[in-house]
Amino acid sequence: MATTTTTETAAGFDLSLTAEQELVQRTARDFAREKVLPRAAEIDEQKKIPRELIDEMARLGFMGIDVPEQYGGSGLDSLTYVLVVEEINRACASTGVVLCTHVSLAIEPILRWGSDAQKEKWLPPLARGESIGCFALSEPASGSDAAAMRTSARRDGDAWLLNGTKNFITNGAIADVAIVFAQTDASLKHKGIAAFVVEKGTKGFSVGKLEKKLGIRGSDTAQLVFQECRVPDANLIGSVGEGFKIALSTLDGGRVGIAAQAVGIARACLEDALAYAKEREAFGKKISEFQAIQWKLADMATEIDAARLLTWKAATLKDRREPFILEAAEAKLFASDVAVKAGRECVQIFGGYGYLTDFPAERHYRDAKITEIYEGTSEIMKLVIAEEVLKQ
Ligand code: CAA
Numbered sequence: 001m002a003t004t005t006t007t008e009t010a011a012g013f014d015l016s017l018t019a020e021q022e023l024v025q026r027t028a029r030d031f032a033r034e035k036v037l038p039r040a041a042e043i044d045e046q047k048k049i050p051r052e053l054i055d056e057m058a059r060l061g062f063m064g065i066d067v068p069e070q071y072g073g074s075g076l077d078s079l080t081y082v083l084v085v086e087e088i089n090r091a092c093a094s095t096g097v098v099l100c101t102h103v104s105l106a107i108e109p110i111l112r113w114g115s116d117a118q119k120e121k122w123l124p125p126l127a128r129g130e131s132i133g134c135f136a137l138s139e140p141a142s143g144s145d146a147a148a149m150r151t152s153a154r155r156d157g158d159a160w161l162l163n164g165t166k167n168f169i170t171n172g173a174i175a176d177v178a179i180v181f182a183q184t185d186a187s188l189k190h191k192g193i194a195a196f197v198v199e200k201g202t203k204g205f206s207v208g209k210l211e212k213k214l215g216i217r218g219s220d221t222a223q224l225v226f227q228e229c230r231v232p233d234a235n236l237i238g239s240v241g242e243g244f245k246i247a248l249s250t251l252d253g254g255r256v257g258i259a260a261q262a263v264g265i266a267r268a269c270l271e272d273a274l275a276y277a278k279e280r281e282a283f284g285k286k287i288s289e290f291q292a293i294q295w296k297l298a299d300m301a302t303e304i305d306a307a308r309l310l311t312w313k314a315a316t317l318k319d320r321r322e323p324f325i326l327e328a329a330e331a332k333l334f335a336s337d338v339a340v341k342a343g344r345e346c347v348q349i350f351g352g353y354g355y356l357t358d359f360p361a362e363r364h365y366r367d368a369k370i371t372e373i374y375e376g377t378s379e380i381m382k383l384v385i386a387e388e389v390l391k392q
Contacts, residue, residue, distance in 0.1 A: 015312045017083070024076065025083040031060060032091035040092035043218035044363050049095055057088070057095075058129020063102060067111065071123035078253070078315040082260035086308070089264025090271075093367035094218025096261050101170040101219075102126070104254040105375075106133020109179050109195055109246050113238040122177060122197060134175035135254075136166035136198075136224050137247050143168070144380050146181075147190040147244055151226060153182035158233050160184075160196065162226040165208065168374070172222025173207050176200045179250075180226070181243050193243035197235045204229030215366035252328045253318060254375045259311040259331035262339035262371040263304060269339070269346035269364045270300045276350055287349070296345045304342070307335035326388035333381035336371035343368035 017025065035056060043049055057063050065081050067073020081103060089096030110122050125131035142148040151164025162182050169178070178198045185192035198205055208223030238246050274297060277288035287293050310331040317324035343365030347354035354361035372378045 013313055013316060015079075015309075015316060017079075020076075021080050021083060024080050025087065027060060028062070028084040028087035029090075031056065032087045036088060036091035036095050040095075041357075041360065041363065043092055043094050045217075045357075047217045047220075049098060049218045053095055054098060054129060054132070057099060062088075062099060063129035064107070064123075064127025065103060067107060067123050067127040071119055071127055073123070073127035077319045078256065079312060079319055082256060082311055082315045085257050085260035086264040086267065086311075089261040090267045091264075092218065093261060093265050093364075093370075094216045096264060097170055097216050097219045097370075098132075098174075100254070100257040100261055101135060102133045104257040105135035105250055106171075106175070106177060106179055108250045108253055109135075109237050110197065112249075113195070113242070113246050117234070118197070118237065126177065131176040132171055132174050133177045133179065134169050134171035134224075135250070136169050136172070136178050136180045137251075138166065138168045140165055140167045140223075144377060146247060147193070149181060149183055149193065151180070151182045152186075153184045153194055153196065153231075155184075156230065160194075160231045160233070160236070162196065162198070162204070162229040162231055164226050166224040166226075168211070169222050169224050170219055170374070172224050173210060173220040178205075178224060179237070180224070180231075181247050182226075184240050188241065190244040191241045193247070194240045195237040195243040195246045196231050197237060198226075198229065198231055199235075202229055202231065213370075215363070215368070215370055217366075251375055252325050255328040255332040255381075256311060256314045256318060256324070258371055258375045259307065259314065259328070259335040262332070262335035262368065263308050263311055265364055265368045265371065266300065266304045266307065266335070266339040266342035268360070269342035269368075270297065270304060272360050272364070273297065273300070273346045273349040276353075280351075293349060296349060300342050300345055303338040307331070307338045310334055326385060329376070329381040329384040329388070332371070332376065333378050333385065336368075336378060339368035339371050340365075 061074035062084050064073030065076050069075040107126050139149050153160040180196045180198045183192050184194050204227045206225045208225045211221040277293050280287045314324050314327035314331045346361045347365050350361040353359050
């Protein structure tokens with residue numbers, strides 16, 4: 001069914017999984033099924049992820065999955081990462097997004113643009129899950145138009161003073177390390193933006209409002225506030241002016257992760273709807289025997305496989321160090337749409353029960369929606385895709 005592990009695309013991509021990738025996928029699936037799934041409803045209701053689940057993901061090597069072994073990580077590739085992300089999100093999208101944000105958005109900038117000293121300082125605790133990361137780009141007045149940020153960074157001796165507010169920050173309240181983007185010279189527009197690592201406890205850095213959300217309620221979404229927050233030069237990632245490229249390039253990878261999250265949520269919708277349809281009877285037979293239900297299941301299964309192919313293709317290109325901006329945006333655009341549709345059909349197949357919080361269908365529907373919004377909306381994905389297509 002939707003858990004096929006070997007596939008080829010027309011573009012000549014042999015996406016057969018290696019024995020190691022299959023092993024990691026199985027490990028993630030077993031962990032998700034045994035430890036995460038039984039707590040998914042409670043996580044959603046209590047709006048909190050038990051720390052032991054994050055610790056267990058760390059113990060399994062998932063929190064530092066793509067960090068080289070020399071920095072305490074698992075040293076695995078992006079394709080393996082998306083396999084894990086799909087499995088965790090099939091069980092619980094709140095737990096899944098903690099992992100996605102930590103790996104794709106917080107670790108990646110340090111891994112790719114950090115100096116040796118910065119890698120040695122921050123990667124080992126992040127890879128071991130002792131330290132949690134977040135990515136602070138969006139602001140109250142700038143989301144899609146990320147370059148319009150108002151958070152400023154002003155030179156002060158051998159340090160920078162940060163002032164401003166970041167919005168919608170996943171992991172914001174639990175993070176020990178934040179990747180913060182700030183404008184050093186507004187007249188330079190995006191060429192004035194710089195990226196900093198700001199550690200929890202730094203004077204002038206505080207967590208503001210915690211948002212109440214439609215879905216992924218177990219993961220925290222916070223405002224981060226910077227008031228004359230002094231950040232040493234040693235915490236600047238890359239060079240001044242390089243921040244915007246670091247942000248957008250990091251988001252390209254993040255979008256592959258969100259595509260995998262959407263595939264995981266959509267798979268949850270299909271598997272739960274399938275199980276229900278095989279049990280529930282109406283008009284003297286199982287509802288799975290009605291073509292009206294079969295067509296919904298057929299569409300869901302087909303779209304999930306297509307979304308997974310796009311996701312694997314983008315991850316494979318990233319692993320090959322080939323351009324993948326287009327493929328990441330296509331995967332996210334398509335997979336998030338598939339997840340939202342699968343959520344709607346899952347609720348529909350469950351009927352009245354689908355509308356109740358006693359069953360998982362409504363949670364899947366609520367969780368799916370965010371995949372069309374965060375890390376670049378579907379509208380922004382279309383902009384990115386059009387721009388890449390027009391270059392060809
Ligand atoms: N990688 C690297 N560099 C890139 C790039 C990419 N993918 N895309 C563009 N750039 C570079 C361009 O080459 C250009 O560089 P030069 O000036 O040197 O030529 C520079 O960035 C500016 O490019 P644009 O003029 O195209 O930039 P823009 O301001 O028009 O923005 C955009 C383009 C696609 C709309 C971009 O702003 C974007 O992706 N916006 C969405 C932001 C987003 O995804 N936010 C989500 C935040 S994270 C989150 O959701 C919360 C959370 O906690 C996880």
